[in-house]
Amino acid sequence: MxxxxxxxxxxxxxxxxxxxxxxxxxxxxxxxxxxxxxxxxxxxxxxxxxxxxxxxxxxxxxxxxxxxxxxxxxxxxxxxxxxxxxQAPLDLTLPAEPYQLGSMHPLTIVKNRIVEIFERMGFNQSEGGEIEDDFHNFTGLNFPENHPAREMQDTFFIEKNPDILLRTHTSSVQIRVMRSQKPPLRTFSIGRVYRNEAISARAHCIFHQVEGFFIDENVSFVDLKQTLYHFVREMFGRETQIRFRPSFFPFTEPSAEIDISCLICKGEGCNVCKHTGWVEIGGSGMIHPNVFTNCGIDNEKYTGFAFGMGLERITMLKYQIKDLRLFTENDLRFLRQFV
Structure with missing residues (x-):
């Protein structure tokens, strides 16, 4: 063929x-x-x-x-x-297919709770930019130039001479409020901050802080302690223990670290509390007179306290989360737990 x-x-x-x-x-x-x-x-x-x-x-x-x-x-x-x-003809009278709703991020849940607690105590909320200049981030807060304390808050600089940078703490909002308003002042701010840190289970180069202060006549360390006692008990429960440890911050004097009993290990020791049973959630103290002077406030007439806490640290303790990186990995298996 x-x-x-x-x-x-x-x-x-x-x-x-x-x-x-x-x-x-x-x-x-x-x-x-x-x-x-x-x-x-x-x-x-x-x-x-x-x-x-x-x-x-x-x-x-x-x-x-x-x-x-x-x-x-x-x-x-x-x-x-x-x-x-x-196939069956389209029936427009049938109910729509169920749509799975999302959930708020755990940091958002805790942020809303913090706002609720402090507003009930008479604090109002202030906001500020994430890009700051050297004065509002360091100098106005009594950080002298080339002072070793600046190394603790190594950050990301955008410009030099004048220095423009990503803020290392929300305390920069404190300076802006104090320079634009007159005492008495009672406010707090929440937002993202940036520091040049290695990413680990306990640290990240981007995180969130809540910072607050109260300025008036005859404000004392007792007022600071009672404010934070109330916040801790409202946030974590009345059985939570709190302690203050002497420390150093350029913008407060005297200064104290704020520790609470570890809610993850119940005091037995874990990687979050470094096996001590206590976890630091922030710093606090009486506002330094030099900060008042830098902001044009009479430090002979007024006194005040300030505090700052990490939002991620509070969230980790509240929900017993052992790794900070889970907040930014966008793993739906983790996020769906907070519906």
């Missing part, structure tokens, strides 16, 4: 092939159109045809291929339309 007779034979097979369902359609494709099918095999034979007959042979094979593809496409559309036809 010569090549032309083979083309005629395959054409006859194509035209007589019975296609009554999708399975037979797939068999048709595999037998004639697939890479190892009969029609591609005929096209491969063109190199063995005499040069004076190649044109006619190529035209015959091409017509055969177009015929097979036309039959395949026609049957394919027929079966697809049949599937659509047997």
């Amino acid at each position: 010569n090549a032309f007779e083979q083309v005629k034979q395959v054409l006859a097979e194509v035209e007589s092939f019975i296609i009554e369902n999708p399975k037979q359609l797939e068999e048709f494709r595999l037998q004639f159109l697939a890479k190892k099918g009969k029609i591609p095999a005929l096209m491969e034979e063109i190199k063995n045809i005499a040069p004076n007959e190649r044109k006619n042979y190529g035209m015959a094979v091409n017509e055969l291929k177009q015929k097979a593809e036309s039959i395949f496409k026609e049957k394919q559309e027929l079966f697809e339309n049949a599937v659509v036809a047997v």
